Amino acid sequence: MKALIIDDEAKARSVMHTMLSEFFKEITHVKTAENLLEGVKFINDFKPDIVFLDIEMPEYSGLEILDFITEPINFQLIFTTAYQQYALEALKLSAIDYLVKPIAIDELKMAIQKAKNNIQEKKVAFQFTELKKAIKSLSSHKIALEIPGEIVFVAHDDILFLEADGMYTKVHLANQKQELICKPLSYFETQLQSNHLFFRCHRSYIINLHYLEKFVKKDGDFLLLQNQTSIPISRTKKQEFLKIVKEVF
Numbered sequence: 001m002k003a004l005i006i007d008d009e010a011k012a013r014s015v016m017h018t019m020l021s022e023f024f025k026e027i028t029h030v031k032t033a034e035n036l037l038e039g040v041k042f043i044n045d046f047k048p049d050i051v052f053l054d055i056e057m058p059e060y061s062g063l064e065i066l067d068f069i070t071e072p073i074n075f076q077l078i079f080t081t082a083y084q085q086y087a088l089e090a091l092k093l094s095a096i097d098y099l100v101k102p103i104a105i106d107e108l109k110m111a112i113q114k115a116k117n118n119i120q121e122k123k124v125a126f127q128f129t130e131l132k133k134a135i136k137s138l139s140s141h142k143i144a145l146e147i148p149g150e151i152v153f154v155a156h157d158d159i160l161f162l163e164a165d166g167m168y169t170k171v172h173l174a175n176q177k178q179e180l181i182c183k184p185l186s187y188f189e190t191q192l193q194s195n196h197l198f199f200r201c202h203r204s205y206i207i208n209l210h211y212l213e214k215f216v217k218k219d220g221d222f223l224l225l226q227n228q229t230s231i232p233i234s235r236t237k238k239q240e241f242l243k244i245v246k247e248v249f
Contacts, residue, residue, distance in 0.1 A: 002029040004048035006039035008057040036060040040068040050115050055081040058150045063135050076115035143191050145179050156195050160211050164204040201233040
């Protein structure tokens with residue numbers, strides 16, 4: 001069997017390589033890649049049986065793998081992540097496996113045994129729809145914020161509101177930090193459309209209704225968040241907002 005490790009952290013690649021070499025004699029060849037594009041090249045050339053794919057990587061997330069490969073997917077995919085909450089619920093019922101960092105040897109043994117069983121039962125070729133479903137589940141609770149030098153994964157619940165700044169977007173977080181992202185507000189509206197607590201109340205604002213404190217019907221109408229930030233609501237959005245309040249709360 002051949003294995004491929006795709007991870008931007010040199011230590012994580014080294015630890016996984018050592019674990020595979022010491023504990024799994026059936027894995028005779030191991031290659032490593034430090035980013036998704038290099039990993040995709042190895043997938044095409046090396047043709048691994050198992051791919052260990054880190055989710056949180058700069059430039060391209062592991063979740064973007066489907067943008068660079070085409071059917072058939074002739075390998076067992078095991079996601080690796082340092083974010084336990086991010087992985088557990090999303091993948092619990094999925095055919096795609098995962099490991100939470102730091103990776104325990106017992107967990108690794110179970111994941112590899114599952115992969116071996118799938119290979120023996122000729123379940124190697126994943127249906128594209130199955131992998132898409134798993135990635136969609138992973139993506140449904142967080143969004144990726146691309147900032148210079150890295151990608152920050154932020155839980156939906158940690159976002160207070162998003163504010164348009166020309167072709168950029170300011171993402172205001174519950175921890176009082178904010179990130180300026182080189183994408184328009186409409187991009188995030190699409191990313192968050194599955195979460196009904198996010199509402200575009202104005203052409204320049206999307207708010208998380210979880211943090212809404214008041215709807216103030218004066219001074220042109222505005223929404224007051226728990227951190228006392230006042231967010232305008234446009235006339236065209238007012239009735240939609242009142243309807244959502246009745247349905248959600």
